[in-house]
Amino acid sequence: MKKILFVLALSTILSACGEGQLKVQDQNVSDFQVQDVNATNFKEVIEQGEGIILDVRTSEEVYSKGYIQDASLLDYYDEDFREKISLMSKDKDIYLYCASGGRSIEVVKMMEELGFKRVYHLNNGLMDWENAGFTLVKDALAKDDKIEELSLDEFEAMLVADKPILIDFHTVWCAPCRKMAPIIDKVEEDLKDMAIIRRIDLDKSKEVGKAYSIQGVPVFVIFKDGKEVWRHNGIISEEELKVQLNNI
Structure with a gap:
């Protein structure tokens, strides 16, 4: 009986510790860190940090809805998405989002496998960002002929x-x-x-x-x-x- 109560108590503690954070690999075997944050906190870490903002929506979504200022734009559905994301600096903080959070959660898993260090993930994606009243850039990206x-x-x-x-x-x-x-x-x-x-x-x-x-x-x-x-x-x-x- 005591053993059962101990297991239940340990389960409760572990659940509490995981609140607000995506569950990835055991922290004892990986130095990868991911923080699941709301739009207000996401905006704060972008403004205070020197990392890379990553938008993983399609180009159609980007051009119709707009994107967060200074975001790198990389379509999750590109067949060479994994290869492209490997070109990003793995030592910098990554500020990651998609439309509602589904695709970006999959990207978090991929980033852990590829050796990235820390990711801030926008919970509920741009839905949360827009609901918070934050602006998006809606101008088309300039063409570079060089x-x-x-x-x-x-x-x-x-x-x-x-x-x-x-x-x-x-x-x-x-x-x-x-x-x-x-x-x-x-x-x-x-x-x-x-x-x-x-x-x-x-x-x-x-x-x-x-x-x-x-x-x-x-x-x-x-x-x-x-x-x-x-x-x-x-x-x-x-x-x-x-x-x-x-x-x-």
Whole structure:
């Protein structure tokens, strides 16, 4: 009888500890953390943190309903969704949402498997966000004509140049990539006489990404005489990029 009462008490304690948090893998065997939060808390962690906002709805949903400012937009139903999500920085906090929470819960499980560290999951998705009266961005994403698709042979032929080459490894769905695009364009304009700058679509140039071990986006690599001489993952300032190019 005592044993039965002990088991029931332990079950009650464990249930209480799990409130407000998605149940994933045993915390003793994984350092993955996920917090299931409401819209108010979701907005707060976005504003206070430096992570990545991830919208996993379809493009039709995004353009008809709008999206949270600065979100990376990646369709859960894309056949290569898992491959694309692997390109995101796994050490950064991820602020994850979908329309009502169903798809994003499945993505949480996937992120644990892929080695992400911490996810804030918007409980009930954008339904909760809109019910809280928070705004969405409804403008269409600007088209970027400078993104290139290259085979490995084409890429390596491009590296044979008499100037340093800065490569911006980029995807169209990545919000940090979109933020960096005008900065890269400014660097290109200011240093056009001493460097070559190209923006490569990593989604469509998979051979290149695999050959050069590109693990995330955005990634910036400088080549000289066909060889890699510098690499940086993530957002970087215009000034730092110019310093690196001038030092090559």
